[in-house]
Amino acid sequence: MCEFKKTRRIAIGGKGITRIIGIGGDSPVSVQTMWKSSLIGADIQEIARILSELEMLGCDIVRFAVPDMESADILLRLAEITPMPLVADIHFDYRLALRCLDGNIAKIRINPGNIGSRERVKSVAGKARDTGTPIRIGVNSGSLPKDLQERIESVRRSAGDVLQARSAALTETAEREVAVFDELDFSDIIVSMKASSVGETIRSNREFASKHDIPLHLGVTEAGPVISGVVKSTIAFSRLLEDNIGATVRVSLSDSMENEVIAGREILAECGKRNGGVRIISCPRCGRNGFDVHSFVNRWQKKLLGLDKNITVAVMGCVVNGPGEGKHADIGITGAGDTVIVFRKGKTVRTIRVEPGDTAGVDAVFEEELGLL
Ligand code: SF4
Numbered sequence: 336m337c338e339f340k341k342t343r344r345i346a347i348g349g350k351g352i353t354r355i356i357g358i359g360g361d362s363p364v365s366v367q368t369m370w371k372s373s374l375i376g377a378d379i380q381e382i383a384r385i386l387s388e389l390e391m392l393g394c395d396i397v398r399f400a401v402p403d404m405e406s407a408d409i410l411l412r413l414a415e416i417t418p419m420p421l422v423a424d425i426h427f428d429y430r431l432a433l434r435c436l437d438g439n440i441a442k443i444r445i446n447p448g449n450i451g452s453r454e455r456v457k458s459v460a461g462k463a464r465d466t467g468t469p470i471r472i473g474v475n476s477g478s479l480p481k482d483l484q485e486r487i488e489s490v491r492r493s494a495g496d497v498l499q500a501r502s503a504a505l506t507e508t509a510e511r512e513v514a515v516f517d518e519l520d521f522s523d524i525i526v527s528m529k530a531s532s533v534g535e536t537i538r539s540n541r542e543f544a545s546k547h548d549i550p551l552h553l554g555v556t557e558a559g560p561v562i563s564g565v566v567k568s569t570i571a572f573s574r575l576l577e578d579n580i581g582a583t584v585r586v587s588l589s590d591s592m593e594n595e596v597i598a599g600r601e602i603l604a605e606c607g608k609r610n611g612g613v614r615i616i617s618c619p620r621c622g623r624n625g626f627d628v629h630s631f632v633n634r635w636q637k638k639l640l641g642l643d644k645n646i647t648v649a650v651m652g653c654v655v656n657g658p659g660e661g662k663h664a665d666i667g668i669t670g671a672g673d674t675v676i677v678f679r680k681g682k683t684v685r686t687i688r689v690e691p692g693d694t695a696g697v698d699a700v701f702e703e704e705l706g707l708l
Pocket residue numbers: 618619620621622623624625651652653654655656657660
């Protein structure tokens with residue numbers, strides 16, 4: 336039996352045109368990303384367009400850094416024109432949180448520890464309660480309280496279990512922050528404990544989840560470029576999700592928001608936490624290839640993942656093995672030399688001749704066949 340508590344459900348969004356997303360309880364695990372540049376000087380119509388593309392890829396929530404009042408004002412204007420739930424990420428200045436709470440912001444991310452006096456935290460919690468806005472407490476291993484850092488150092492000096500000490504410190508930091516909100520009788524909270532180490536992330540989240548019913552936002556911080564970031568996040572999330580720990584996830588990458596979202600949704604799908612949508616299977620390609628799998632996948636990945644269909648698409652490198660290996664796919668494509676073959680459930684439905692390098696011709700045929708599904 337699972338030793339971890341079922342979490343409370345926190346509803347975010349739901350103001351103005353924003354969609355409501357449940358975090359925790361029986362809600363599906365959601366996927367988040369974070370906007371990667373400053374809001375100042377940005378075209379908010381263009382941001383809204385990109386947000387709707389991210390939504391098509393499977394993104395449920397997007398967070399924005401709010402380092403100053405100008406950014407807060409722009410975020411409020413953006414929240415008026417997009418249904419995407421927006422999260423304001425705030426450090427140090429509680430007045431930025433108060434300003435964001437004036438508008439259609441779905442969630443605030445703060446740490447009471449860096450917001451300052453109890454009175455300031457109280458004023459943010461009070462206004463969040465009035466506006467029905469949840470707060471995420473985001474704790475990072477890089478900014479632990481001084482006494483806990485000293486405790487870790489003393490474990491290190493005595494050659495003790497530093498990983499255990501670090502993960503316990505991360506959990507304790509989160510619990511201290513939660514206690515601040517408990518005292519204020521504010522329970523609309525979500526917690527994240529992020530470390531750049533997979534082991535620390537797993538241990539601290541497990542420890543927290545064994546004691547609290549607060550929904551957890553999972554993330555490995557400073558995870559790195561695509562390959563290392565996806566590997567770290569996959570290991571950490573899958574081990575936690577297996578125990579039903581984690582209500583929302585963000586794969587942090589030194590890469591695009593699109594890839595963060597795609598990685599998040601793929602992890603959830605493989606962990607059985609997300610059903611439906613398009614699944615792409617494609618062969619790695621080898622010396623038998625007669626069809627440029629890599630180029631086709633690069634051209635089609637985002638478009639396919641953005642489709643509102645529940646299908647499997649196979650992209651295979653050769654006619655010898657391709658249709659057979661992709662026989663469970665609803666539609667597949669492969670080829671040999673100047674011939675391109677489209678198949679369904681392993682059976683050829685279309686064979687066409689294309690000039691070498693005529694990717695537009697290949698795409699047009701595939702698009703046509705896809706439209707018939
Ligand atoms: S499908 Fe064909 S090209 Fe692709 S890996 Fe298998 S044998 Fe090689």
